[in-house]
């Protein structure tokens with residue numbers, strides 16, 4: 186069964202068509218990347234999958250359930266992190282994770298929070314307030330939050346955009362490992378081509394709200410006669 | 425589904441999620457001494473101010489029960505706090521860019537609101553307890569002079585405050601962050617109309633008619649009746665409660681509509697831009 190099945194999504198904001206006739210299926214454990222220039226409609230697509238934005242047309246099924254009718258059930262198996270969201274800065278790391286473990290109705294919150302703190306090496310930071318952390322450290326806390334419920338689908342919108350190459354590389358390593366171990370499916374956007382090449386089983390290129398090409402990194406490179414994904418990106422983005 | 429999480433629609437899961445909201449707000453309050461200070465600052469200032477007015481009026485031998493004023497300040501704080509604390513809790517998610525994290529969680533709107541209401545209850549109780557102690561210590565005014573009326577009076581004001589807070593949140597969802605002005609100020613529209621510091625009878629007739637439809641008016645009229653030695657006007661309180669039920673249903677509907685609007689127009693991710 187597909188984890189996510191979106192068909193013929195349409196979203197307009199006034200005169201702007203942000204997403205047009207977008208269909209996307211993700212299988213259990215699959216890692217899918219959305220690429221495209223700024224304004225292509227990637228975030229809008231992700232937000233529709235998460236119930237933050239209501240599509241004007243089309244349907245979204247998560248785990249076989251219509252998202253609009255089964256919001257709570259569907260979202261309890263999903264999680265999200267993005268470069269443009271933050272967790273409450275005044276809270277300590279452990280307090281944030283404690284609170285979100287409960288928002289996801291985790292059965293044994295304390296034990297689960299301990300596991301996440303260990304996994305993301307947050308032990309020495311557990312009693313620090315989030316606002317006192319570096320962006321790399323904060324990203325780690327966000328990802329710990331995003332894995333509290335061991336989601337079957339993890340949605341990541343430019344997760345490493347705020348990070349220096351070293352911190353970004355660590356996060357990528359961690360995410361790839363988690364994807365393998367947990368079997369979580371992922372839907373990722375990024376402007377880092379190497380990140381996408383390394384992590385994604387399948388890539389969808391978006392431009393002006395439309396998916397213009399889809400396939401593995403190698404397939405796309407072959408189809409566009411390009412050396413790598415970066416060259417594909419430039420060819421697609423410049424028409 | 426694994427056994428890591430509770431069945432999402434079970435009562436246990438709902439309770440856990442509501443608790444998550446309360447815990448988060450509690451931790452946030454604990455970590456921000458400024459907010460703690462603010463919860464106590466304005467009530468204390470108002471209490472001290474009106475306490476001295478009361479002392480002055482007593483010295484002038486003004487022929488009415490001047491401790492009305494202290495009772496009024498106390499009850500007014502219940503209304504104002506209930507209203508503001510609810511909208512603050514919501515706005516704090518926007519200010520800290522945490523709103524999306526909450527909105528993509530399985531928390532339902534009802535659970536979210538129940539969490540906010542429970543936590544606001546704690547903050548109101550705290551502020552009122554401190555004020556009551558001050559009123560007694562500084563001016564020898566005991567809230568117990570309100571008798572059993574205390575409970576229905578505060579109950580009516582709390583529920584009205586939540587309705588007003590919901591209007592504030594709905595306004596922010598509909599019109600964006602700048603509408604937080606509405607969240608702060610709406611409750612002050614009630615102030616002159618509800619006859620807090622004077623009987624409703626001093627208002628011109630058309631405004632008296634308006635005030636009849638404000639649950640708060642009946643509380644403050646009732647308070648003066650009780651403090652003057654009269655019986656608790658249960659008929660008025662029943663009418664106020666009925667109005668409250670209507671208003672709460674209306675404002676919940678308004679909130680639901682505003683949230684649908686925000687999702688439709690992609691507003692949730694645009695706060696702070």
Ligand SMILES: Nc1ncnc2c1ncn2[C@@H]1O[C@H](COP(=O)(O)OP(=O)(O)O)[C@@H](O)[C@H]1O
Nearest residue numbers: 198203223224225226227228229689690691694
């Ligand atoms: N909430 C919104 N209101 C109005 N326009 C929006 C909103 N969200 C996105 N848009 C517009 O929709 C288009 C796609 O945006 P977005 O999905 O954020 O693209 P991307 O994430 O690929 O950069 C852009 O033209 C953007 O300005």
Ligand SMILES: [Mg+2]
Nearest residue numbers: 227228229342
């Ligand atoms: Mg984006």
